[in-house]
Amino acid sequence: MKSSVRVAFSVLAAVGALMGCGAGSSADGGISADVRAVMNQPRYAGATWGLRVVDASTGDVVLDERPDEAFFIGSVRKLFSVGERLDQVGPDHHDDTPVHAQGTVADGVLQGNLVLVASGDLTMGGRTNPDGSIAISDYDHNEANSLGNAVQTRPDPLAGYRSLAAQVARSGITRVAGDVVIDDRLFQPFPYRGEFDLRPIFVNDDVIDLTINPTQPGQPAALDWRPKSAALGVGNGLLTGVAGSVFSFDLAPEFLPCIGVPGCAAQVSGTIPVDFKPQFTGVFPLTRSIRITRPDNYARTVFIEALQAAGVAVDAPAVKENPVQLLPPQGVYPASSRVAQLVGMPYADYARLILKVSYNLGADTSLLLWGKTQGVDNMDATLAVERGHLARHYGVPESEYEFFNGSGGGDTKARTRAVTTFLARMRESTHFDTYFDALPILGTDGSLAFVRDYAPDPTLAGATGQVRAKTGTNVEGTQAGLLVKGQAFGGYIHARSGRELIYTVVVNHARAADIDGVAQVFQDEGLISAMLWRDY
Known part of the structure; x- marks a missing residue:
């Protein structure tokens, strides 16, 4: 047709x-x-x-x-x-995300900083199906709160960060003696609908997915979330209500100002009746979301965690403000300093x-x-x-x-x-x-x-x-x-x-x-x- x-x-x-x-x-x-x-x-x-x-x-x-x-x-x-x-x-254009080593490498130790240069890649590998296609849900998690529910896609939302970390390890770097920095200077941050500043770096579409299931009346509801990171914790105050009780869901604070500070956490509270019917699907789990208000800080943390999981030690703390003061002049990255690159999906x-x-x-x-x-x-x-x-x-x-x-x-x-x-x-x-x-x-x-x-x-x-x-x-x-x-x-x-x-x-x-x-x-x-x- x-x-x-x-x-x-x-x-x-x-x-x-x-x-x-x-x-x-x-x-x-x-x-x-x-x-x-x-x-x-x-x-x-x-x-x-x-x-x-x-x-x-x-x-x-x-x-x-x-x-x-x-x-x-x-x-x-x-x-x-x-x-x-x-x-x-x-349609074939792709926005690729390189990682550069700023400094010298001797005996596997980078005496300097590792810099991930944000390209505006929307998914960072987090929606890529095994066959290379893009994972799309008709009830997308970006609207989980406004619509009342969503259906989460299957791919690992941190897949791109894990791939970059594995490439860094294969390059021979075993320890970063300096810091890890996200270079998000591609365009100026844009205030997005009173929620946060949009930047050219993304983790899971800049939301945390909450997966909610009722248990027994009077008991805490089952709550899980993805991606998990030291950048943000979630406290569970959701209770399972009796059949016919009123559903309520609260998130405090709604937009967290603390991402990049150790111990940053959101608190979920409310009541979910055992007979509650989630919107659209009619079955559990119920999906809600938390906005990642500082995607630069969050991306830095998950990248460091991925590096550590790949066997690359990082001397700098995983949770802190993205140290943009360590960046070189914008665009000054010789090809010889690149140690990893994530190829984006076609436009x-x-x-x-x-x-x-x-x-x-x-x-x-x-x-x-x-x-x-x-x-x-x-x-x-x-x-x-x-x-x-x-x-x-x-x-x-x-x-x-x-x-x-x-x-x-x-x-x-x-x-x-x-x-x-x-x-x-x-x-x-x-x-x-x-x-x-x-x-x-x-x-x-x-x-x-x-x-x-x-x-x-x-x-x-x-x-x-x-x-x-x-x-x-x-x-x-x-x-x-x-x-x-x-x-x-x-x-x-x-x-x-x-x-x-x-x-x-x-x-x-x-x-x-x-x-x-x-x-x-x-x-x-x-x-x-x-x-x-x-x-x-």
Whole structure:
């Protein structure tokens, strides 16, 4: 099916028609009664819908609801940050992480420092399956707390650090008489959503996975976590409650300031009933997470622990502040000093990870790494350069959107035609196949895996597998429940007729009582997507 969607059309048609001007811009009929019925449900009283559908082969605008309104689109923004980097570096590009010995080695002793130079490798070997593919869960651990549960992947999250340590040992170093340093100067730290500063070094996506199981009422619940390190301990105050009791989960402090200080620990408390049903899976274990607020300090500790396990002694303490004052001038690392290197996964794999599970840190990092190719090293400068780039290369003027990072955080907004214009240009990209494959598939995988409810028309189930779209969600808690500021899909439909469509559907300011209500908005947009598959 992948090759069938690559119907070429001219740049003039893509830019002129998709931006709502030219001969192909008139709408081909109005929104159907059944799509309108979905939009008019009571849950959307006071909400605003946008819908734009474009024929991919001609550029004709098929539907265009509220084309001039700027909508909250959330993570649909990731379509841009991933597409831009994919076009810039290609699917086979990989970010490799070297380790350099700064000093002299005599009789196995390094009289100097061992420096791991962070490259922005998103997984550091921690998602690599035995066959070399990337491990992705439909319910990703990065959203364990916001969604209430997750399914952990199988690979060892510290695999890359263990590989680097083994290479250091094979190089002949048996002892580091100096220190171990993480060089994380590739780009300037970026404040991530009030949680921590994003840096180009990662350990397990910068979270600790908590695995929770009930035991007997009145007894401590079973609690385990990964990765384990002296960098962070976890105290277990979770109790198992009787059937029918109220579930509660608390983490103190929520964002630990002490990573890099000996004895740093988080305390988990609360009650988990014996008959509790974890979200999504319906079975135990339950997964929650702890943010690694200082990934540089944490990475230094786990690397030292991996070195020690590989037989390399380190004189410096494993837990302390990353000693960046010991680093040489940035970029001054001769090839002769390299003693290890972790080869990163191809960017095609990271595009899949970012888009399938809506990996926020990955999208922000991807944009910052794209910025490096443009000669800038911080988010503000990257966004400024991107504005000109999107206008020149993709036909999307800056008046069509408001972007604050690479992932869709904050009040990210765009007009629907900005999304469809970019998607149309990506269809002309040399790397479109990779981009297309990275998108979630309706009713099949990623953030669209659970969108399978096609009532009241079961024939709509034929849309399963025929829609590939990035989802975006912006939810805000209120006293009355949850406010869905924005829920959007943006992607491609291989219609039942064989027609190829580019589309985006979005609703702003819908109300939801709880997370299940938010999931229903997902279902409704999936239902609209299926109706478009059927009707066009």
